[in-house]
Amino acid sequence: MSVTAPKGFEAAGVAVGLKSSGKEDVAVVINRGPLKVGAAVFTSNRAKANPIIWSQQVIQDGTVEAIVLNSGGANCFTGSFGFQTTHQTAEKAAELLGVSAGDVLICSTGLIGMGDEVFRAKVLTGTEQAIAQAGGDGGVAASEAIMTTDSKAKRSIVTRDGWSIGAMAKGAGMLAPGLATMLVVITTDAVLDAAEADAALRASTNRSFDRLDSDGCMSTNDQVTLMVSGASGITPTAEDFTEALAEVCLDLARQLQADAEGASHDVTIEVVHAASEDDAVEVGRSVARNNLFKAAIFGNDPNWGRVLAAIGTTDAAFDPYDVDVWMNGVRVCTAGGPDAPREAVDLTPRATHLLIDLKVGDATATILTNDLTHDYVHENSAYSS
Amino acid sequence: MSVTAPKGFEAAGVAVGLKSSGKEDVAVVINRGPLKVGAAVFTSNRAKANPIIWSQQVIQDGTVEAIVLNSGGANCFTGSFGFQTTHQTAEKAAELLGVSAGDVLICSTGLIGMGDEVFRAKVLTGTEQAIAQAGGDGGVAASEAIMTTDSKAKRSIVTRDGWSIGAMAKGAGMLAPGLATMLVVITTDAVLDAAEADAALRASTNRSFDRLDSDGCMSTNDQVTLMVSGASGITPTAEDFTEALAEVCLDLARQLQADAEGASHDVTIEVVHAASEDDAVEVGRSVARNNLFKAAIFGNDPNWGRVLAAIGTTDAAFDPYDVDVWMNGVRVCTAGGPDAPREAVDLTPRATHLLIDLKVGDATATILTNDLTHDYVHENSAYSS
Known part of the structure; x- marks a missing residue:
């Protein structure tokens, strides 16, 4: 279930050949509302991947319609061509969903310096296929599509009285987040505005992902995104929501730690x-x-x-x-x-x-x-x- | 030759069973003068071994008669008993040499937490034996006595017009000095006062040992000591002396790097x-x-x-x-x-x-x-x- 556990979300994971294994490598999570609220925290590494640079602009207005994620290439240090790939991916998703490209977040993970013409073509194809297949049962496939060296997919769900939080994460190396970590997408059908979502997200990541330091190496592509549909119609208190969100974040942080590359303790x-x-x-x-x-x-x-x-x-x-x-x-x-x-x-x-x-x-x-x-x-x- | 290359120095290395291998494990370097000038830089780790705490007091007045070094135990975090061991070692050397204990530096290296009664007895015995054996040909044995996981002894000599600098070093792990590194003893028969020796030493270590960062781990026992006998009767310019000293320090830093534990590059x-x-x-x-x-x-x-x-x-x-x-x-x-x-x-x-x-x-x-x-x-x- 993961990100599709809360009401109001659809997701998918598809395989387009970015991974040599042939496994799923492009994921999408779509917020069907009624609210389209989003919040995100990003790597504090000054060497930022193109999707980070793009997403930091998108999140400014607190509105997020969808997020497209790919493994098999970080699209980091790939020059203006790489940034255009990110931009075109958002445009493609926006066109298919009938929304603004400025409300579509992008995440990438994989080898730094990887982002050529072949990469672009596959990501665009994957975006199209994923949106076509997206549904309320796509959470598991989406969580598998963002795996790289992960040995298992990371998912978490917390259910409260009438509302819930769902989440997926990837990460097994370069685990020393600074303000964020790895790729994480969290969804909720609780009712929150952008400021409340942002405050709850920062409070929760600060004591979960930010306290994970597996190998001291900070990634260029880390992003934690919270998407709010409000589809439950229920407005929890800030304390209750933050407590539930922190529970999900700590659960995922523990899953990342348990799957860290080569670790035995x-x-x-x-x-x-x-x-x-x-x-x-x-x-x-x-x-x-x-x-x-x-x-x-x-x-x-x-x-x-x-x-x-x-x-x-x-x-x-x-x-x-x-x-x-x-x-x-x-x-x-x-x-x-x-x-x-x-x-x-x-x-x-x-x-x-x-x-x-x-x-x-x-x-x-x-x-x-x-x-x-x-x-x-x-x-x-x-x-x- | 190492520390006994310059005129005015005697040294020795003896085996008293601190190392399970039975190899040399206690060294002494004695300055026979006419000058008894000394300078030293120490680890900037706030967790300092007993010999560091002692030596930082000894070096205050710029006068050093001798230095006693042991491998096979760091005498770090061994409580007041450990500090008394360091103090007794200096007293023993001072008594045998007819000098003040306040002018005897101490260095230890090995396992942190190691410094019990057996350790003390062996160090005191070693100090006695090393002073008895000390001579102008003891530089090589002294350099071998301070080895721990080193695969080879590190020595360096620079000769100028009528004066010279000799040195020995140990170090193969915890190589991330902050203001100093490992155990290093440098001797010279050039004529310098304490302020000149201190300035030259800081300038030289700043761009040699301080630029070595093998594994990011800073030691609790690092100490670099310069001992000045003035036995050549020659007073080089500060520039000439610092340049020669920097050459010795960089040579030793390269030797430490080349012998870093397990390294292949x-x-x-x-x-x-x-x-x-x-x-x-x-x-x-x-x-x-x-x-x-x-x-x-x-x-x-x-x-x-x-x-x-x-x-x-x-x-x-x-x-x-x-x-x-x-x-x-x-x-x-x-x-x-x-x-x-x-x-x-x-x-x-x-x-x-x-x-x-x-x-x-x-x-x-x-x-x-x-x-x-x-x-x-x-x-x-x-x-x-």
């Missing part, structure tokens, strides 16, 4: 008693990006020294000699010195919990990351993506 | 036409720390898209659509679009050259890094260090 880094939430995030992210720590987790080695060395590179408030570190429930470092022996820690489960107690304040934050494995190196050296 | 990232040197360093370092770029180099994949994605995360002045990227002499990206085909680039040699032309100014900087390999993951997951 899903590491939850919980930083507590920080002076501020920013400090907690900085500490968690620094540890999440430390290759030595990540390789140690792969080796089931509770190497807390690498954790402290990573914390030491931050500007966060802490006393190096008053920090506690726990791994999977065992305190391995107390007050900046050794505590339980390494043998006491079992790091064999995929789910790994690292708790860092900074002992200076009341703020907390949780960062999601993965370990650094042979398979990560293999996937990212043997295949261009 | 030595990557020189040259950033040109940047708006400022800081911008050039930021861009080079961002690329050097991008795991996807590093894995691509391991796979001999000229993936310039990952280079641009890394540049896009910086605050440096540049236009994403006016950047050129060259790999091993082939321009693979022009003005933010594809140029020469990937087949045109030969990435099989270990020496790899990445040139990034930002086209906005006149500043330049070169960052040295390595690729991300299966062997890096293996070495840092299978062994605790």
